Amino acid sequence: MKIFAIVLALVSGMSFACSENGADGFLPENTMSIPVGAKSAFGGLSQAQFNGVISKVTKIYAPVVSSMGGRLVVERLWADGTVNAYAKRDTPKVWTVQMFGGLARHAAITEDGFALVLCHELGHHIGGAPKKKSMTNPWSSPEGQSDYFATLKCLRHVFLNDNNAVVIQNLAVPADLTAACKKAFTKDDVNICIRSGMAG
Numbered sequence: 014m015k016i017f018a019i020v021l022a023l024v025s026g027m028s029f030a031c032s033e034n035g036a037d038g039f040l041p042e043n044t045m046s047i048p049v050g051a052k053s054a055f056g057g058l059s060q061a062q063f064n065g066v067i068s069k070v071t072k073i074y075a076p077v078v079s080s081m082g083g084r085l086v087v088e089r090l091w092a093d094g095t096v097n098a099y100a101k102r103d104t105p106k107v108w109t110v111q112m113f114g115g116l117a118r119h120a121a122i123t124e125d126g127f128a129l130v131l132c133h134e135l136g137h138h139i140g141g142a143p144k145k146k147s148m149t150n151p152w153s154s155p156e157g158q159s160d161y162f163a164t165l166k167c168l169r170h171v172f173l174n175d176n177n178a179v180v181i182q183n184l185a186v187p188a189d190l191t192a193a194c195k196k197a198f199t200k201d202d203v204n205i206c207i208r209s210g211m212a213g
Contacts (some may be wrong), residue, residue, distance in 0.1 A: 045114040046094035056120040058127060060091050063117040064125045073170050074135055081139060083108040087131070090114060098130050100137035102152055110134040125168075125212035132167030133159045140166075168209045169202075171185035184211050 024148035039063035047057075058066070071087050099111045110131065117127055136159030138152070138163055145153045154162065172180075181204055194206035 032045060043097055045096040045115070045116040047096055047112060048094040049092055049118075051094075052117060057122055058117040058124060060114075062124055063091055063112075063114065064089060066124050067112055067131065069138060070128055070131045070135070070167070070171055072117075074139070074167070077139060078108055082106070084140070085110070085135075085138075091117070094118075098134050100134040100153070102138075104183070105152075106137045110138075123212070125208060128171055129168060129209070129212040130164055132163035132171065135167060136160070136162035164209050164213070168212060169205055172205050172208055177201055177208050180204075181207050181211070 018109075036119055067087050067089055069111050071085065076084045083105075086107055086109045088109060088111045090111055093113045094115035094191070095113040096115040098116055101109050101111070103109065112127075112131060112134075116122060118128065126201055138204055140154030140158045140162035143155065143158060144151065145155045184207075186207055192212045194203045194210065198206050
């Protein structure tokens with residue numbers, strides 16, 4: 014799970030750096046870019062998969078955001094090579110998540126991993142307390158809370174109606190992940206736990 018937190022920290026929004034002013038943080042700026050047409054032969058998503066993941070998550074969470082007084086806008090920036098994703102609020106009513114094609118084309122990204130990143134960015138908007146206390150981002154749940162929301166809440170809803178037993182059959186699941194999920198959950202919740210862990 015520590016690796017999962019580090020991965021999410023790397024792909025989370027630049028406006029959520031560690032400093033109060035958002036100008037700097039503990040990691041160097043991510044300048045990685047993977048242009049259209051440079052998808053790895055060993056992984057990454059097609060444009061159809063990119064759009065499918067975004068549509069699936071948005072269908073579930075646009076009504077949730079609406080019930081909280083906002084309008085969810087997920088910018089599908091397939092042509093942008095940026096290997097990252099961001100959450101932002103340009104106005105109090107428009108809650109934006111930017112999902113970049115460069116991240117989707119990265120060799121390590123799977124559809125579940127991409128859904129996890131989208132869930133993490135949504136977590137900045139609706140992940141709950143604690144909220145980051147600053148002048149620039151008083152609406153934002155911090156990184157840890159966004160991680161918590163992404164794995165325990167969002168992915169569980171996204172995967173809920175899938176045949177998770179079949180999905181995890183095709184994954185190289187470590188025995189310690191299976192044991193931990195079986196200890197914490199029952200029935201199909203075990204499979205959702207395993208799938209969420211593998212997404213990280």
